[in-house]
Amino acid sequence: MSKSDDERGFLAERSVLPLDRRKPENEKPHYLGHRERLRERFGAAGHSALPDYELLELLLFRLIPRADTKPVAKALLARFGTLAEVLGAPEALLKEVKGVGPAAALDLKVIAAAAHRMLRSDLTGRETLSSWQQVLDYCRAAMAYETREQFRILFLDKKNVLIADEVQQTGTVDHTPVYPREVVKRALELSATAIVLVHNHPTRPVSITLDHAQAR
Structure with a gap:
């Protein structure tokens, strides 16, 4: 077999996308712009300007840094009901939601513990x-x-x-x-x-x- 035959066989084994479907190497994931806009809205107007799922998205940005967290936030709320109930859910149930791994589930419980302690401080002395x-x-x-x-x-x-x-x-x-x-x-x-x-x-x-x- 000639060298040219080897090269043709090698190339034939690779799937080549059409040029118009290839992503530029420097193209950023679509959710990065959304994250920036959400942070700006929170910074400008505070939490009252955001519905529960967007506030939960903000929490998930750092817990799940390399994925679109909007569907994860909506899935958590669909499963448990409210933001407070998401944070109150057991770690094992959180991990059952698609996109929530062990590390993210544990971090949500840490946030829940901090929120609970804040509520307790808010009640004490009132x-x-x-x-x-x-x-x-x-x-x-x-x-x-x-x-x-x-x-x-x-x-x-x-x-x-x-x-x-x-x-x-x-x-x-x-x-x-x-x-x-x-x-x-x-x-x-x-x-x-x-x-x-x-x-x-x-x-x-x-x-x-x-x-x-x-x-x-």
Whole structure:
């Protein structure tokens, strides 16, 4: 076989795109311009100018640096509902969403932990019961996607200011024990005058039950 035959065989094995379909080597991915525009909008108008999926996109930019994050953000919201519920979802469920790898799922949980701590700081030292929605949002972020039922207590002083937030018991998927003696004992230790009793429903994600009682 001649050298020219070898060259023809070598070239025949390669698929060659038409010239008009080849991307220039220096052409940037289409999503980079979108990312820049989104950052500019956030910088100019703040988070209120962005819907949930775009704010989630901004978070995902650094977690998933080499991909279009818009479909990932929309898939997460379609699966879990709201931005708070995305951050509250278990790491294992986050990884089930296409485009979310182990590193991105872990980073989302780190962001969730920071957000939860911020909410807790926002409640501490304030009149929490002036806004039940604020309390509910706080509890939902903390425990809505827990896989086991929890019995949680918010201890308040006479001005309804949060003294402590404690998980007293963790049970199974549909049951957790409650010991009134322990609740009262802890309330007395903290000098609490009111308590908010909270438990979640793992069989119904995002379902939280609140009860308010005076600790006399």
